[in-house]
Amino acid sequence: MPFGRPQRIPLAALLALLPSCATAPLGEASHFSSQTVSITEKGLLPGAELRIADFGTVVFRNARTRGDVAVEIARPFAPSAQCSTTLRFVARGEASASLPIAPREVASICFHQSGRFPFTVTSDDGAWNGVVVVGGAQ
Numbered sequence: 001m002p003f004g005r006p007q008r009i010p011l012a013a014l015l016a017l018l019p020s021c022a023t024a025p026l027g028e029a030s031h032f033s034s035q036t037v038s039i040t041e042k043g044l045l046p047g048a049e050l051r052i053a054d055f056g057t058v059v060f061r062n063a064r065t066r067g068d069v070a071v072e073i074a075r076p077f078a079p080s081a082q083c084s085t086t087l088r089f090v091a092r093g094e095a096s097a098s099l100p101i102a103p104r105e106v107a108s109i110c111f112h113q114s115g116r117f118p119f120t121v122t123s124d125d126g127a128w129n130g131v132v133v134v135g136g137a138q
Contacts (some may be wrong), residue, residue, distance in 0.1 A: 035050040037061065037130070039062050039063055039121050044121065048128070048131065050133065053134070057109065057110045057111070061105075062102060068102050069122065071121050073095060073119040074094075074095055074118045076096070083110030085109075089107060
């Protein structure tokens with residue numbers, strides 16, 4: 001590439017190049033997966049149960065036209081060097097909780113342990129429940 005004016009790369013192209021998490025632990029195969037939960041006026045899309053591999057990421061997207069939403073997941077917040085995709089989540093006691101997610105905005109969290117993790121999405125209009133199933137957990 002010649003020097004001069006920098007090229008513009010579309011955000012979607014950049015995001016497609018990023019893995020879900022930085023690396024898996026030594027001695028284990030890399031398992032990268034992600035699922036997106038769209039929060040609409042009618043509920044959660046694609047549904048209330050999501051399945052991802054260990055070290056996978058769940059993106060919560062506020063697809064509503066008005067009003068913030070918040071997500072709380074029944075698992076301790078534990079950032080990991082192997083997970084680089086946690087965005088806008090913090091510890092709330094024994095749970096992981098998102099900061100308010102404005103319309104058309106996202107928050108994401110990486111899961112580095114197998115298990116079933118119930119979550120609740122709340123808004124001024126109500127609440128929706130779901131579960132993230134990580135790894136081979138049933």
